[in-house]
Amino acid sequence: MGERRRRRPTKSGVVLSEDVIIECAVRLIGHHGAEALTVRRLGAALGCDPTAVYRYFRGTDDLLLAIADFLIGETLAGYRPGPDWVASLRELGLRVRDGHLRHPRVATVAAARVTRRHNEFRAVELGVSLLLSAGFSPADAARYYHVFIDTVLAHAALEASYAALAPEVREADDRAWEETYRRLPATDYPAIGAVRPHLGAGMSGSPFEDVLDLLLESLARRV
Amino acid sequence: MGERRRRRPTKSGVVLSEDVIIECAVRLIGHHGAEALTVRRLGAALGCDPTAVYRYFRGTDDLLLAIADFLIGETLAGYRPGPDWVASLRELGLRVRDGHLRHPRVATVAAARVTRRHNEFRAVELGVSLLLSAGFSPADAARYYHVFIDTVLAHAALEASYAALAPEVREADDRAWEETYRRLPATDYPAIGAVRPHLGAGMSGSPFEDVLDLLLESLARRV
DNA sequence: AGAATTACGTCAATGGTGTTGACGTAAGGT
DNA sequence: ACCTTACGTCAACACCATTGACGTAATTCT
Incomplete structure (x- = not known):
């Protein structure tokens, strides 16, 4: 070329x-x-x-990687970290997730193969510098950046692969929580029975923000 | 049928x-x-x-769900929860991850799905009952089970998709990672520069156990 | 025991997919 | 105004999931 x-x-x-x-x-x-x-x-x-x-x-794969690169740039465009490192990391996490969800099929492919280019460097630099500014030692900053970014990427990829499912398949999976789990006999599954009224609402939704907040809360306590 | x-x-x-x-x-x-x-x-x-x-x-999708459930069954085989709910959830998480790593290629396809089959019911029942025994309300037990299992599945799937790469691709990826970050100019990326000696070690390992412990620590504090 | 029923393995066919190789035309440098 | 060749087009190939018809062998009923 x-x-x-x-x-x-x-x-x-x-x-x-x-x-x-x-x-x-x-x-x-x-x-x-x-x-x-x-x-x-x-x-x-x-x-x-x-x-x-x-x-x-060269083929479909090559095209998908090119699109992935385009996506990374889109995700970081306009992001500015603020004075509060927790809030800044939180927004970074939400942005990465949004970018993945906006193009789920691309995300599922890009998650498996990490494309290391300029925009990813920017993201690493951002995250690490935020942790350093929080007061973490260089060793801890590297370690917890790894924890943070892997958690964000893992959840984003999981949600993306779910969103990449064919609509009718996805709806069937959603309905499964509502219907299948509601009908399970309480004698065989007592815990599910005890929790039943709360199953449908939370299960098909996303725990991403819960996870993010729990993680950042733990990090803030360890600084 | x-x-x-x-x-x-x-x-x-x-x-x-x-x-x-x-x-x-x-x-x-x-x-x-x-x-x-x-x-x-x-x-x-x-x-x-x-x-x-x-x-x-009924079709490819139905078969895929059956395969995923088979995997869950294999993961759960021989597992017995102990008296300590934190330790029990920890072992459950580690087991799920091991199961995924043992069949990485199955895991990458199946992680995001709801199988609606017997073994998945067993896993949900186990996790929820542990959280209930910990003292969580039914609503919180359902919510935090979702948080827990999604985090475990997401990280397991990410590691599995990495493990599923062809060996030469994976090694080339690692090498590119080390070299690329070593060559990044410290003037453009000061935070990466400050953290450089700790970056390589953290990247090659897995943050799975760190994540699991941070999460369980947060949950234990919220009970 | 023999007949009836039907589960299920087989075959043929449909309409989708990514990818390749040959071909010719029009664009650009000279 | 040539000549080269980039690249858009076309035809074809090998695969894919899924459906419907068909016949046979295995169970069940009498």
């Missing part, structure tokens, strides 16, 4: 480029759901032959 | 059952990767027509 390209307009008049393709792919995922990102549909949305994409990316 | 079945041996002489299919699928995923689990390959491995699987499972 050389630096200079001769661009020929497609049949429908669009001039392709890596950026045009990435933006179109992101739009496709955001508008029509995660499963809409197929080479054929991407070609249709771009107004070109599906295989034209292979002139710019 | 009735209770009793008339089993007819396949062309190659194998007698099918749900368990036979699930075990074969787990073996297939463990040996050739999650993407190797297709109906056709499963049929080939079983020695039957691919569509015979549809006599036992």
Whole structure:
């Protein structure tokens, strides 16, 4: 993939480029759901032959990684840490999670393979400097940054892979908490029976903020 | 899907059952990767027509849930909670993580799902009863069970997806991580520079136990 | 014991997917 | 105005999940 390209307009008049393709792919995922990102549909949305994409990316995987890089930049755009390190870390965590949820299918792939580029360096620098400013020793700052970012990424990836499920599958899983668990006999499952009224509301929701707050609370106590 | 079945041996002489299919699928995923689990390959491995699987499972998703539940059962086998609820939850968390790491490729696909099957019921019953015995109200027990199990599953899935990478990819990843961060200029990234000697050690290890302990510590304080 | 029923393994077919290789045209440098 | 070649197009391939029809063998009923 050389630096200079001769661009020929497609049949429908669009001039392709890596950026045009990435933006179109992101739009496709955001508008029509995660499963809409197929080479054929991407070609249709771009107004070109599906295989034209292979002139710019080696394959689906390569394209997904490129999109992931785009996503990281989007996540960090406009973030400014404040004076309170707990609040700042909290917002950083929420931002990472939002970015993952906005493009869940990309997130599930990017979580497995960590793409180390400029924007990730910025995130590490931010998190570590916040912990240092909190008063942690360099050793503890490194250790707890690891704890913090892994927890955030792990939960974000888990939520993302859930959000990446086909809508009907996801709804069936949600309904399972409401219906299946409500019908379990209290004789076989006494604890579930005792907790039953509270099962549906909390279970299908996300514990992300609870987890984040519990973690930051523990960190604040250890500083 | 009735209770009793008339089993007819396949062309190659194998007698099918749900368990036979699930075990074969787990073996297939463990040996050739999650993407190797297709109906056709499963049929080939079983020695039957691919569509015979549809006599036992409604579709791919149903089969996947059964596999996930099989994994939970394996994880729970032999587990007995002790008198100390914190220690019991800790061991439960470690067991879940071990189970996921033992079948990383299954885990990456299954972690975010609700299996709606027997073994999952057992796990929920266990966790909730431990939190109830700790003194939490039913509402808090349900809420914090969700917090606990999601944290454990999220970290386990993240570690599993890392473990599922091809060895050469994983090693290349580690090397890139060490080298990349060593070369980052301290002028642009002062915090990373200050923490550098501690960064490598923390990154190669897992923060799972740190996270687990921090979480249980917070829970114990809230009871 | 023999007939009836039906579970279930098999086959054929449909419409989706990613990816490859050949082809020709139009764009850009000279 | 050439010549080169980038790249959009097309056809084809190999796979995928899933469905419906079909026949047979295994159980069940009389």
